[in-house]
Amino acid sequence: MxxxxxxxxxxxxxxxxxxxxxxxxxxxxxxxxxxxxxxxxxxxxxxxxxxxxxxxxxxxxxxxxxxxxxxxxxxxxxxxxxxQKPGMSRPYEDNLSEVYSAYINFESAALSARHYETSYIPGLLQTPQYASAVIDTSMPKLEAAVTESKVSARMSRGSVLTKAEPLELWVVLDEAAIRRVVGGHEVMQGQLKQLIEHSKMNNIILQILPFAAGAHPGMLGSFTLLDFPQPDDPELVYVEGITGDTLIEGHLEIRRFGVIFDQLRAMALSPRDSIAHIEQVAQDRERRG
Known part of the structure; x- marks a missing residue:
């Protein structure tokens, strides 16, 4: 079962x-x-x-x-x-894949996360409305109750950013994610506003990888590197894909993803310039209505 x-x-x-x-x-x-x-x-x-x-x-x-x-x-x-303690994903496991459930549990125990995202706002930083719009694109279509459960799981994950010893999150976000309108004008504007607020938190670093950067090593897809406080817990990489999600271990693979992330953050705008860029995108969209 x-x-x-x-x-x-x-x-x-x-x-x-x-x-x-x-x-x-x-x-x-x-x-x-x-x-x-x-x-x-x-x-x-x-x-x-x-x-x-x-x-x-x-x-x-x-x-x-x-x-x-x-x-x-x-x-x-x-x-x-x-x-034997229930993981953070337990209330939602019926509607989550085994790998994603495991990832949520690892994320809740991690010290830090380095995340590169190509297409949409990372789950930890999403508003409920944006998350619902993203999940609603699933194929085949999900029942309303399943969508609601998945949104609840995604919102619950956000607690790792505000707990007593919060997750240290470093995000490199492709510009496409802030320009693609998900859920309509109001949903997207609300999401950009929340993204700006999140980027001001002490435990979050957000960088935008602009279109002007040209070709880059992250074009193959999104990934997350998790580091843990316990020395007995080696790093993990989580990779999302159409054919399924994957958790990757192993020094050589982890090192490869680490090198790619370092290249991406070097090519991205500074955190200060990234906030200004998001604000400009939001202002331009507001003028267009």
Missing amino acids: AGKRTVLTAGLRRLAALLTEMRESVGLSKEEVSGRTGINVTTLYRIEQAQARPQRRTLMTLLDLYAIDTDKRRYVMDLLSDA
Whole structure:
């Protein structure tokens, strides 16, 4: 059932990586662990791939086999408790893809996000009206209740920008996103106004990549780089696409996206000039009505 699926969270990913490291440190294969404990090999695979949360007794059995000391055992059990907590996406998971649900949970635990967007205002900075207009373009068309749920999920995500230790967000936004009219004149003007207000927050850097910059390495598509406060949590890249969303790990891939983002921000207008550019676009549109 969709409502009971295991959705990836930062805590679950950290637990899976640690269990893999423990098994490898004692030189055991999954098959050998299965033979000694009776735990199914498929179950072990799913646990180590963060596709399933281990039951408490399963975890205790593994810790006994790996001869884990008291302090580390306590840390692992704390990770299990953390992994069992419902993620930020939980209220909306029936209407969200598994990857997007995982991304929302990672975003809520992240220290910072570097986001490049080609076509529309990033979800964290959208107004409800703009978000509804964007989601309404889905093919096939969604039922009104599903659209409403997706909009609610997107608005709830915005809390990461105003919590006690807010997400540090750096956005490079293609000029097309502020010029394309989404939802009509009033919706777009309201969105540009909110974008300007968001850009004045201390934890948000917004840069516009103007048409005048010409060809650039971000033309292939949008992406987000997430960094985490815990050293055990490696960076992630989230990529959206027509064929589906993807979460990417791995040093070389992460580094490639990091280099691309650095090139994009170097080609973009400064934050101050970006605000002025958005204000000019809004003024021009207001004069045209």
